[in-house]
Amino acid sequence: xxxxxxxxxxxxxxxxxxxxxxxxxxxxxLQRGDVLGLLGVNGAGKSTTLAIIAGVSSPDSGAVRLDxxxxxxxxxxxxxxxxxxxxxxxxxxxxxxxxxLDACGRxxxxxxxxRKAACGRELARLxxxxxxxxxxGQLSLGLKRRVGLAQALLHEPDLLVLDEPGNGLDPVQAxxxxxxxxxxxxxxxxxLSSHVLAEVEAMCNRVLILHHGRVRHDAPLDGxxxxxxxxxxAIAAQPESxxx
Amino acid sequence: xxxxxxAHIDLKRLAVRPFAWTLAGIALAMMAWQFLLGLSAFxxxxxxxxxxxxxxxxxxxxxxxYLLNYVQLCLVIAPLITMQALAGERSAQRLALLAASGASGxxxxxxxxxxxxxxxxxxxxxxxxxPLVLAHATHPDWGQFAAALLASALCVAALAxxxxxxxxxxxxxxxxxxxxxLIGEALSLIDAGVRMTGGxxxxxxxxxxxxxxxxxxxxxxxxxxxxYFLLIIGLSLALAARRVATERExx
Numbered sequence: 001x002x003x004x005x006x007x008x009x010x011x012x013x014x015x016x017x018x019x020x021x022x023x024x025x026x027x028x029x030l031q032r033g034d035v036l037g038l039l040g041v042n043g044a045g046k047s048t049t050l051a052i053i054a055g056v057s058s059p060d061s062g063a064v065r066l067d068x069x070x071x072x073x074x075x076x077x078x079x080x081x082x083x084x085x086x087x088x089x090x091x092x093x094x095x096x097x098x099x100x101l102d103a104c105g106r107x108x109x110x111x112x113x114x115r116k117a118a119c120g121r122e123l124a125r126l127x128x129x130x131x132x133x134x135x136x137g138q139l140s141l142g143l144k145r146r147v148g149l150a151q152a153l154l155h156e157p158d159l160l161v162l163d164e165p166g167n168g169l170d171p172v173q174a175x176x177x178x179x180x181x182x183x184x185x186x187x188x189x190x191x192l193s194s195h196v197l198a199e200v201e202a203m204c205n206r207v208l209i210l211h212h213g214r215v216r217h218d219a220p221l222d223g224x225x226x227x228x229x230x231x232x233x234a235i236a237a238q239p240e241s242x243x244x
Numbered sequence: 245x246x247x248x249x250x251a252h253i254d255l256k257r258l259a260v261r262p263f264a265w266t267l268a269g270i271a272l273a274m275m276a277w278q279f280l281l282g283l284s285a286f287x288x289x290x291x292x293x294x295x296x297x298x299x300x301x302x303x304x305x306x307x308x309x310y311l312l313n314y315v316q317l318c319l320v321i322a323p324l325i326t327m328q329a330l331a332g333e334r335s336a337q338r339l340a341l342l343a344a345s346g347a348s349g350x351x352x353x354x355x356x357x358x359x360x361x362x363x364x365x366x367x368x369x370x371x372x373x374x375p376l377v378l379a380h381a382t383h384p385d386w387g388q389f390a391a392a393l394l395a396s397a398l399c400v401a402a403l404a405x406x407x408x409x410x411x412x413x414x415x416x417x418x419x420x421x422x423x424x425x426l427i428g429e430a431l432s433l434i435d436a437g438v439r440m441t442g443g444x445x446x447x448x449x450x451x452x453x454x455x456x457x458x459x460x461x462x463x464x465x466x467x468x469x470x471x472y473f474l475l476i477i478g479l480s481l482a483l484a485a486r487r488v489a490t491e492r493e494x495x
Contacts, residue, residue, distance in 0.1 A: 056340040056491075079346040090337040094257040103256075106249040107345040151341075 005068030037200030083152030093137025250355025326407025349489030388463030395460030
């Protein structure tokens with residue numbers, strides 16, 4: 001019997017930016033229900049990896065597959081299965097939260113009734129009903145992140161890609177984010193990046209450490225905390241020549 | 245569908261931006277002043293004209309130069325309203341967000357162009373309303389009026405397309421506006437030397453914007469003029485779309 005393909009699979013993905021190798025043969029896979037934490041110091045290649053998965057950047061070599069199909073086969077169809085929230089949370093500052101969600105629904109090709117239902121669902125799920133009429137440009141960073149997440153979830157994607165979702169959140173907002181990711185995980189695959197080990201440990205069931213564009217560690221998060229901490233520190237301390 | 249959605253979003257955003265309203269207000273105030281000056285000069289030049297049949301023409305003397313003035317003003321307004329379209333969106337990562345939601349480079353460019361064009365054409369309609377309110381008293385030449393309006397609309401669209409292309413190729417909105425103003429002015433002045441020496445024709449004249457406006461301002465719609473403006477629009481948008489489509493390879 002043929003085995004079911006992974007929800008997401010990266011095969012030897014490489015990417016150069018400005019003459020510098022940002023990713024060097026990155027390979028890993030993700031199953032539905034997985035919450036994979038992409039850990040690494042600044043410049044390790046986390047955001048580039050996530051941008052490639054989201055389809056907004058393309059690899060120089062290698063392949064990205066969703067359920068066994070290359071994401072470039074039918075870009076539109078593939079992107080309808082991915083929700084992406086970049087680190088800077090790009091919102092339209094002149095639109096209200098409700099208008100921004102409606103605009104995203106339109107861009108995703110949702111019909112009017114489906115759009116209305118999806119916007120209502122996400123406003124409730126992300127607890128944004130109280131700010132639905134406020135301009136996106138006037139929101140706090142925590143609220144902006146929630147609106148970004150609502151935009152990414154509007155079309156119920158199979159794969160959620162979150163770039164540094166905990167950046168700039170206060171402890172209460174961070175706890176809310178952890179609870180939300182816990183609720184979202186069973187129906188889909190989630191991949192998130194962070195450079196904070198504690199954050200990854202709190203939200204993920206698997207961790208992948210990237211360093212100088214290479215995968216240096218990929219394992220479930222079930223060992224003692226100190227062990228991973230020591231490993232991350234050891235990897236992060238390695239110079240680029242050691243990674244190559 | 246995506247292009248229409250992007251146009252819809254951008255129009256909504258333009259509608260709440262003080263910058264767009266300020267620009268529209270200043271443009272309309274300047275055009276109203278110019279219209280009054282033109283009208284005043286026309287009335288002083290013809291104190292004893294016996295009737296509409298023998299007058300040199302309200303459309304010739306007031307409307308055509310007035311619409312030409314709007315086109316001249318658009319050499320600055322179009323770059324200012326288009327500078328943020330792609331350059332600003334890129335730096336705020338909103339272009340990536342649109343790409344992630346499945347919008348292609350061409351859809352992005354078309355949507356943003358359509359929104360800016362709607363703004364500039366709305367201004368043109370308001371500008372054109374000023375001579376229209378005097379229509380019952382001035383008996384304008386409707387054919388000439390329509391031809392001048394069509395040429396102005398096409399020229400404004402060409403300037404907007406150039407602005408969008410500059411916005412696609414530059415990282416900073418201010419750079420985009422500067423580049424678009426320079427290209428517009430270059431197209432406007434490219435044959436100034438030839439004209440000053442009384443020459444004409446040739447490829448320099450063909451490249452110049454005003455060569456393709458003059459006939460229409462006299463009431464003559466020529467297919468070569470329409471083709472010229474469509475060529476600029478098509479070329480600019482195609483270059484911009486290509487640039488946006490290849491962002492994935494660069495970023």
